[in-house]
Amino acid sequence: MRLIASDIDGTILGHDGTITQRTIEAFAAAAEAGVEIVFVTGRPPRWLDPIREQIGHTGTVICSNGAATYSLETESVVSSHVLSxxxxxxxxxxxxxxxxxxxxxxxxxxxxxxxxxxxxxxxxxxxxxxxxxxxxxxxxxxxxxxxxxxxxxxxxxxxxxxxxxxxxxxxxxxxxxxxxxxxxxxPVGVNKAVTLAEYAATKGIGAADVVAFGDMPNDIEMLGWAGAGYAMASGHPSALAAARLTAPRFEDDGVAQVIEARLAALHLA
The missing domain is CATH 3.30.1240.10 (Hypothetical Protein, Haloacid Dehalogenase-like Hydrolase; Chain: A; domain 2)
Structure with missing residues (x-):
């Protein structure tokens, strides 16, 4: 596990706009262990405050289902794919x-x-x-x-x-x-998986070393591309059908549970 790619809404963020403390701590532990973190969302850049304010993420966020890559550090769009x-x-x-x-x-x-x-x-x-x-x-x-x-x-x-x-x-x-x-x-040919793969390649990371989380149809390609693609048990049936792995429900801190288990396995290896 060299990179964690996570959807936001319904995966780590609830309808009330909050991320649980357990999830925040799991991402912090992964970052401390040297794992690259990138969030991959349908949200536009202007709707990233929960990630910035609650997780403290200052790195890259892939937005608009892969059409825009945004740096929270510089608060700027790094790359984009646009419609005519x-x-x-x-x-x-x-x-x-x-x-x-x-x-x-x-x-x-x-x-x-x-x-x-x-x-x-x-x-x-x-x-x-x-x-x-x-x-x-x-x-x-x-x-x-x-x-x-x-x-x-x-x-x-x-x-x-x-x-x-x-x-x-x-x-x-x-x-x-x-x-x-x-x-x-x-844009045709653009989705979360395409842009995530491009980003991972810049870090010298292949799909086999990527753990991805998502819950909806716009996550299907990403979950299929990642070496370990987890659909949330509380997610859409099509996301669950596309993923090889299932994380516990969002309500049960499913993402945190998987990250914790994978970090524990790394420490035992």
């Missing part, structure tokens, strides 16, 4: 033809742009209110790393099943919201 406006337009048209009541947002390196109807009052806090805007080609100037589509009915699995055949060759599409019909779309 032509792709955004084509995908939007195809999704709307299949799901006329869908609404869209664009995550760029400069912020989130949401169109009218994307947000509802019960799904956005006062602190994170975004005024609706028209989605326009100039937004591509900020580097679009993720396109979001939401339906305010149904669930994400149904939405994904509906639109993937029509857009799968244009854009990478996945989801990570367990209770919301929200799709996350990024």
């Amino acid at each position: 406006w032509d792709t955004v337009t084509a995908v939007k048209q195809r999704v709307e033809s299949l799901a006329p009541h869908s609404h869209f947002a664009l995550e760029s390196l400069t912020g989130l742009h949401v169109e009218e109807g994307f947000l509802t009052p019960n799904r956005v806090s006062d602190a994170e209110h975004y005024a609706p805007v028209a989605l326009t080609p100039d937004m591509a100037d900020g580097g679009i790393v993720k396109m979001l589509a939401v339906l305010h009915t149904g669930n994400a699995d149904e939405f994904l099943h509906l639109v993937r055949p029509a857009i799968g060759k244009l854009i990478a599409v996945t989801h990570s919201a367990p209770e919301l019909a929200l799709l996350e779309m990024g």
Whole structure:
């Protein structure tokens, strides 16, 4: 075990925005043992405060499902993969033809742009209110790393099943919201595994020495790539099916339990 790659939401971070002390201590022990730590998330760079403030991580975070690599030390984007406006337009048209009541947002390196109807009052806090805007080609100037589509009915699995055949060759599409019909779309060929592999290679680390944790469909490729990919027992069925290993439930500090056991095995070796 030379590198630990962990998803954030539903894997180590709860709905209340906290990370347990046991998990914090497990990551600290791994770092002290010389294990590289990288977090791999669907979150954009501006939503990394829990990792910075609770774990004290100042290193690399792979964001937006692999489309952006961010340094917490320098608070800057190290690398990115972006969507063209032509792709955004084509995908939007195809999704709307299949799901006329869908609404869209664009995550760029400069912020989130949401169109009218994307947000509802019960799904956005006062602190994170975004005024609706028209989605326009100039937004591509900020580097679009993720396109979001939401339906305010149904669930994400149904939405994904509906639109993937029509857009799968244009854009990478996945989801990570367990209770919301929200799709996350990024550049074709880019996912958590691709960018994690690139990062690991810069450290001279191969997949066999990577332990990865995740819980949702956007973690599938990463869990399959890592030498030891653990799906959370509390995770989505597709993540569990894709992973060779299962960590205890999030509610039981599953990530901490695995890290503790692996560190103990290293000390005995």
